[in-house]
Amino acid sequence: MPPSSAQPGKSATAAKPRRRRGEGQWALGYREPLNKNEENKKNDDGLNVRDRIVNIYSKAGFDSIDPADLRGRFRWFGLYTQRAPGIDGGKTAVLEPEELDDRYFMLRVRIDGGQLSAAQLRAVAEISRDYGRDTADITDRQNVQYHWIRVEDVPAIWDKLESVGLSTMEACGDTPRVILGCPLAGVAEDEVLDASPEIFQVNEDHIGSPLFSNLPRKFKTSISGCSSYCTNHEINDVAFVGVRNEAGEAGYDLFVGGGLSTNPMFAQRLGTFVRPDQVSEVWAGVCSVFRDYGYRRLRTRARIKFLIKEWGAEQFRRVLQDEYLGYELPDGPAPELDPGLERDHVGVHRQRDGKFYVGFTPKVGRVSGTALLRIAEIAEEHGSDRIRTTADQKLVILDIDEDRVDSITAALESEDLQVNPSTFRRQTMACTGIEFCKLAIVETKGRAATLIDELEKRLPDFDEPLTINVNGCPNSCARIQVADIGLKGQLMMNDRGEQVEGYQIHLGGGMGLTSSFGKKIRGLKTTADDLPDYVERVLRRYQAQKQDGEAFATWVGRADDADLT
Structure with missing residues (x-):
């Protein structure tokens, strides 16, 4: 039986994971929705909203949109209402959704593997210019994101994207989102294998399928043969990582359960060797386990990372093989990580x-x-x-x-x-921030750009690898916990007793051979205005105290707290 249509409980020998039915796990027979999001998905598949956008909403305008579509199913096609202008961060968690909504949308273009032709990039660019007030952001999921999109223009945008083989389908929502891939797939001198065929096969076989359009939460995938591990397999829900087995055959090591947000976890190795021709069915098997056994009661515990944390890698692998694949995967080698590699291909x-x-x-x-x-x-x-x-x-x-x-x-x-x-231009990232995001508390893009400019002036000779990630809220779209300096937006009081934008500071995070989440020191935060001074001060201390070849994260691990403030 193919894994995309596999049903749980087919193997008498499979260990049966058990949780109380209150978690809403389909595999345990509990199908009644336990929250508004699950009820909305049960009432109508998110994929069905496309026809309503084309035939009703784009013609009748914003006020005609059903709220269940507007703040739910629109996401299945990459659409979120953006934040209405002039609403400060203190009101983010106070106002109702309709009070935060603007009448315009963010729209995310799905770019699997990050691969674009010149014609595709031109189409993406012209949509930005013609429909999005010339806005475009390159995201850390290899997508392009627009703002100021009107619902009236969405059908024309889709037509243009689809004419060059692009789409916004399942760019957001409780779906399998864009598949990350190495931008050098097929051309890198030192890659283990070109993962492009597997990326396109998973997309062709499963993206847009109603079998996977109602997952407990979002589901993030990476498939890569890059020897620099540029797709960050450690923090994806499922990751296929290029390796060679003892016979010298190229295939993939399988990781499951990575993710950040407010409860960060690194993915766990299942210890299997997956042949390239098996990737699509194994991906479908992992996704099916998540669909059927994932926790649907609380949105905050619905990612696959919570399931594998409770089960462990061994039990997850057993259920995957016995109930969904119908065969055992052989053991395989782990990737050989190099702590000195930069992953960005700049x-x-x-x-x-x-x-x-x-x-x-x-x-x-x-x-x-x-x-x-x-x-x-x-x-x-x-x-x-x-x-x-x-x-x-x-x-x-x-x-x-x-x-x-x-x-x-x-x-x-x-x-x-x-x-x-410069190091600062190369390795500083920022999420969308309060300019457009309804979850944000503080501004990010402009603050990060200013920080880069200031650090280039103040520390012109600084050439150590250093990641600075700036996030507007606790959800970690910009991966604050795995940055050398991670900045989580919050409101705080300045020296004059005024409430201002600021950041909680995480120090010494990273991925690779020495994966760790950033260190938090009690009370360590800075106002946005003081941010350049803080970063400069810490980096000068690092330069003064570091040993030969010592990375910033290593120094953070041994430095006195006083030197990090």
Whole structure:
């Protein structure tokens, strides 16, 4: 039986995980919705909202939208209402959803594997220019995100995207979201294998299927053969990580249950070796376990990480094999992580075919339709038809002849798209923030951009690897817990007794060989205005105290708390 249609309870030998029925696990026979979100999904599949958007809402306008669609099912096609202007962060958790809603939408374009042709990028750019007030953000999930979208324009936007093979389907919602992949898939000199076929197969087989359109919560996937591990397998719900087994065959190690937000957990290895031709059915099996055994009572406990935390990797693997796959996966090797590798693919590097790729840095992922059009033009002018987005809010152009490298570098940098950026420009990320996000408490993009500018002036010779991630709320879209310096937005009192925007500080987080979540020191926070002073002070102490070759996170682990404040 194929895993996408597998039903639980088919194996008499399978261990039967048990939780009280109050968790709403379908596999235990409990189907009655336990919260408003589950009731909304039971009433109508989110995929069905497309027809209403095209045939009703786009014609009758914003006021015609059913609230259950507006704040629920619209997400199945990448649409969220954006934050109404002028609402300060103190009201984020106080006002009702309809009071926070603007009449415009954020729209997220799904870009599986981060792979774009010049024609696709041009279409994405023209939509931004024509329908989104020239807004566009490169996200840390390899998507492009617009703002100021009117529901009246959505059908035309979809038509344009679909004409070049792109979509917004399941870009949000309780669905399998975009599949992360290495932007250098198929061209990197040192990759384990090209995962592009597996990414496209999973997309073709399962994305948009009603079998997986009602999951307990969002479900994030990465499939990559990158030897730099640029898709951050440690924090995905399911991750296929390129490895070679003892026979030298290329395949995947399987990780399940990573995620951050307010309860961060690293994914657990199942210890299996998955052949490339098995990836689609194994992915469907993992997703089916989540669908059927995932906790649906509380939204805050509905991610797959809570299930695998309770079961453990061994029991999850047993249920996956016995109830969904119908066969055992062989044991396999773990990936060989290197603590010194940077994962972002920025700069100029040789491809396996002798050509070069050029990775470059928009500031904190913020671009525009105009800028994206220019990137497409620059790529084509230099003989490339392949542009890639990364999981760190960056872009890469592939297939540049060696004698055109200097020219394309100059063209990009003339648009303030840095190929040889400072540490601060290269490794600072920011979420959407209060400008558009209804969950945010503070501003992020502008603050992060200002921080970069200030640090480049104050510490012009700082060249150590250092990640600074800025988030507008506790939900960690910008991965604050795994940054060297993670900044979580909050409101606080300044020295004059005024309530102002500020950040709680996490220090020394990271992924890779020494994965750890950032250290929190009691009471350690800074106002937004004082943020550059704080970061400069800590980095100067690090420079003064670090041992030869010592990473920032390692120094944080041994430094006195007084040196971190």
